[in-house]
Amino acid sequence: MHSTFEAAKRLSSASWDVDDETLEVLGDRSVHMLDAQRTAVAKWVSQRGVKPQRVMGSPVDLVHLGETVRGEIVSIDVEQAQYTVFCASLGHVRQGVGTHGLIVDFERVHDLAAPAEAFTLEG
Structure with missing residues (x-):
């Protein structure tokens, strides 16, 4: 367009x-x-029947302008299958004037993996 x-x-x-x-x-x-x-x-x-796989407050990674950025889901638009992701590293603001987050399609958001120390070997 x-x-x-x-x-x-x-x-x-x-x-x-x-x-x-x-x-x-x-x-x-x-x-x-x-x-x-x-x-x-x-x-x-x-x-x-597309449904969000994440909930508000979930920490996520996504690729923005070729770089992986870490953020938090702050709203979910179920009808449009999109999350709003707050990324402090991009200068987003939580209140007032400014950008509050990136609006991204559900499929562009990835869960953060648990840190390696969280895994244990089963014996």
Whole structure:
């Protein structure tokens, strides 16, 4: 999906006269496309019985911009199959103004393994 600005540039490059009305239509298009995507995802999640495998407060690892970051699940959007993950290392804030977490699909989140010293050999 292209942004309203990108779509307007493409139209202008193709010799269209892009005015305020055209920009409004393009902006509405983006909103309708996002709404349609959210509706389709919710239907897919419901039909397949997708459920979160983690609970709020769970420590997790995930890959963000090529780096593994550690975080904590702070909210769960069951309808969209997404977690919000708070990562202090990314400068997230728990309250007030700022980024509160990354919104990630269920399948991008991985449990943290227990530390090696937590394992014992059975004899």
